[in-house]
Amino acid sequence: MDSYKKLLLANKAWVSDKLSAAPDFFEKLSADQKPEYLWIGCADSRVPAEEITGTQPGQLFVHRNVANLVVHTDFNMLSVLQYAVQVLKVQHVIVCGHYGCGGVQNALNHRNLGLINKWLLHIKDVYRIHERELQQIKEGPERFDRMVELNVVEQVSNLVDTSIIQQSWKDTGFPLLHGWVYDMKTGGIKELVKKDKDSFVDPIYRYDL
Numbered sequence: 001m002d003s004y005k006k007l008l009l010a011n012k013a014w015v016s017d018k019l020s021a022a023p024d025f026f027e028k029l030s031a032d033q034k035p036e037y038l039w040i041g042c043a044d045s046r047v048p049a050e051e052i053t054g055t056q057p058g059q060l061f062v063h064r065n066v067a068n069l070v071v072h073t074d075f076n077m078l079s080v081l082q083y084a085v086q087v088l089k090v091q092h093v094i095v096c097g098h099y100g101c102g103g104v105q106n107a108l109n110h111r112n113l114g115l116i117n118k119w120l121l122h123i124k125d126v127y128r129i130h131e132r133e134l135q136q137i138k139e140g141p142e143r144f145d146r147m148v149e150l151n152v153v154e155q156v157s158n159l160v161d162t163s164i165i166q167q168s169w170k171d172t173g174f175p176l177l178h179g180w181v182y183d184m185k186t187g188g189i190k191e192l193v194k195k196d197k198d199s200f201v202d203p204i205y206r207y208d209l
């Protein structure tokens with residue numbers, strides 16, 4: 001059987017399962033969505049947002065890209081963020097990175113990978129900002145892990161620096177911002193950073209709202 005056909009068969013089985021547990025499952029789900037969380041994660045196939053957080057359809061609004069970046073000129077991510085925060089009124093925005101991230105790894109070397117070089121430049125910027133700390137860690141897995149963590153922390157700061165978040169904090173006091181890292185070797189998630197409306201915003205990034 002063509003491998004893709006397995007997916008369509010699995011879908012049929014999933015529909016049957018859901019309907020046998022709750023005959024009105026799809027009726028309810030299709031009526032509206034009120035997700036409490038926005039998830040900004042890596043596109044890596046080993047980090048399935050819903051599965052690792054035990055969430056059901058309707059609970060997570062999801063945006064994924066290579067290395068879970070928050071780039072201020074990325075209209076895709078910004079549109080997701082604005083819609084999630086201002087229209088869906090999510091209470092939490094979670095940036096979740098993962099150890100072993102190929103995007104972070106390639107940003108730390110000098111390979112020319114074509115177009116994606118441009119995207120990975122944003123991770124090289126993270127390295128430059130934290131170079132002093134990173135240089136004190138022996139080159140190898142430990143430095144790589146720390147770089148993954150610092151990348152998450154910087155992306156959460158990038159969220160703080162948007163007028164979208166600052167405006168929402170002023171108007172509603174929400175959302176809370178979270179930086180997490182997922183460990184594929186254990187399945188566990190570690191909290192790295194949490195920011196709320198009272199968190200420090202670097203003056204150069206503050207908007208008159």
Ligand SMILES: [Zn+2]
Pocket residue numbers: 042043044066067068098100101102103104
């Ligand atoms: Zn990744």
